[in-house]
Amino acid sequence: DQASEVQVTMMLTESCKLRGLHHRNLLPITHVCIEEGEKPMVLLPYMNWGNLKLFLRQCKLVEANNPQAISQQDLVHMAIQIACGMSYLARREVIHKDLAARNCVSDDALQVKITDNALSRDLFPMDYHCLGDNENRPVRWMALESLVNNEFSSASDVWAFGVTLWELMTLGQTPYVDIDPFEMAAYLKDGYRIAQPINCPDELFAVMACCWALDPEERPKFQQLVQCLTEFHAALGAYV
Template sequence: MERIELDDSISASSSSQGLSQPSTQTTQYLRANTPNNATPITSSSGYPTLRIEKNNLRSVTLLEAKAKVKDIAISRERITLKDVLQESTFGRIFRGILVDEKDPNKEKHTFIKTVKDHASEIQVTRMLTESYKLRGLQHRNLLPITHMCTGEKPMVMLPYMNWGNLKLFLQQCKLVEANNPQAISQQDLVHMAIQIACGMSYLARREVIHKDLAARNCVTDDTLQVKITDNAFSRDLFPMDYHCLGDNENRPVRWMALQSLVNNEFSSASDVWAFGVTLWELMTLGQMPYVDIDPFEMATYLKDDYRIAQLINCPDELFAVMACCWALDPEERLKFQQLVQCLTELHTALGAYI
């Protein structure tokens, strides 16, 4: 994988030492206006027909969940579990082997999500229902389930990506340094953001609302290809990213738009808000947004027009894109296709300084 070092002159907001480690958050938050020296980005008329969806909290039984995936159910004998990649209180994600149905000599690597023995029926059902959110959708930047074993201990299979979870990958990275060929550049990060925006643009065209877009719900490989996944196990694997605000449901409060927090309403525009936070995660290499804000105070902060502060090493143009994702009025946020265009232009500009 080619690594590229950026020139300091790409933005007036870049540090004088180039791209070192991202700065640590402080208690300073910014009002949601365009940063200094940035070219304002104006949205179009917004979403002509903005489909709003309420979170459906109706209980789904385990039998109903299994029935929805019976056409992709496979035999347990075709699956071999290998390494444990991630482990939580109630579940595990394995690297595994899936044997071809027609030719037993053919096999391929796969992600396998499964529950532990002590997991409750509710937890098993949640894993299944959240796993088929992207099922049947075909896009190079999506990672829908391919197979499922619906036995006593269900297993969910997804195509394998050898660097795994994007949030964990980012936290292991360092930005470009002269003697570190394994570092990741700012241009790499923008390229990853473009891919996420492309996948989300496809979902928006299909009128699919993700509701939990974040780095933790993406995966990547050694070519820095990025794919968006479902959020099965996210609450369990990343418990610090979710909070219960008194409604008996753990939610990704720091990634949620105001209408989602207050009215439990979701749309493509609320996914755009979450994308802005995901873009910030990329630039901070997996830091926690709003880390020093009480989750119970998030709605008040957003109503008062406070947003995450611009990082020292974040170009003004890139922060302007984030700011346009965080408009309080959903109609004023950019569409994903516009985000793809803005980020592609920025990616090209970054390359011009190499």
């Protein structure tokens, strides 16, 4: 009820972007309802645990022996699902532009689906920053070419996927938390990246690092990420 006209317009725009797309790792839009004199509504299926970022942070708070404790293998499985959904979007030539844990949802079977609506901006306003204009951007998730030249592509989505993978392995921590958003472009241009998470295997961090290559052409494709993470997930299972 408190949404501004800009927020309503953004919600409808993002909803239409994913409308008509069908994949097990995308949150399907059930209905878009626009009636004269009434507030527009977008109906989405209910997911037991809701927002993925909130779920990850909840996991960080619980005891290790709690039934909701989550394993590294579970986290990699979630990453594979996100990569599968993004691979589908890339094949359909749809650019997400705001991939992050906050824009994914999860249920109690650890089934993950990607969404893209303006409501997450209200949940996590500190994840968005205005860099001297009127547009709030997810600066800490953006590729350098997006920050500097406003260029978005499947390759910039791959960059954001690398940050999302980092979020998974840190159970919802904020990336680049100590870096001023206005300094992010210079920080990335100088070759700096977020540090390897504690207890994150070197092989998995290497996947993240590939996603953050300065040259978009050097970043892996989403289908390559699916294959790589699936192989890593199988290797983890061999030690369980």
